Amino acid sequence: MILRHVTIDCAEPYELARFWSQVTGWPVSGEDSPGDAEVLVEAPAPVPGLLFIRVPEGKTVKNRVHFDWMPEDRTRDEEVARVVTLGATLHEDHRTPDGLGWVTLLDPEGNEFCIERSVGERQTI
Template sequence: MILRHVTIDCANPYELGTFWSTVTGWPLSGEDAPGDPEVLVEAPSPLPGMLFIRVPEGKTVKNRIHFDWMPTERTRDEEVERVIGLGAKLYEDHRTAEGLGWVTLLDPEGNEFCVERSKGERGL
């Protein structure tokens, strides 16, 4: 079995898909356009794509599943600032004085996701 997509319910698939496309650097499907009821962010193989689907109800509680991202081209703190600049909001800051920890952010529709330290910061 292969995990093909991670599906995210949302109010505006194109806007949220565009946000995540910008965050990840992965393209939107060439078949998608503003106003579409679903939008696919195409991940590089073998990763699953991110499929955004319009639903009528809004988010009301904490996510039961969320993304943990590890930057590849920046430090954790640089990535947090970059993503906030793209429209994310700071939710919980779990960084420590020793430089450990992670940051929990909210995407434009309030879905939680975390940014961890990069491999370089972990000494890997």
């Protein structure tokens, strides 16, 4: 079995897909456009894509599943600052004085995700 997509229910699929495209660096499918009810962010193989689907209900509780991201070419703190400038909101800060920990953020529709320490940071602490 192959995991093809991770599907996220949302109010504005194209707008949320554009946010995640900027976060990940993966493109929004050329077949999708503003106003579409389903929009795909295409991940590099073999990573599953992110599929955003319009639903009528709003988000009301904490996500049962969320993404944990680890930056490759910047530090955790640089990545947190970058995604905040893209529209994320700081939710919970679990960084510790010794450099360990992670940061939980919210995407523009309130979905939780975490930024962990980078590969380089994991090698130094």
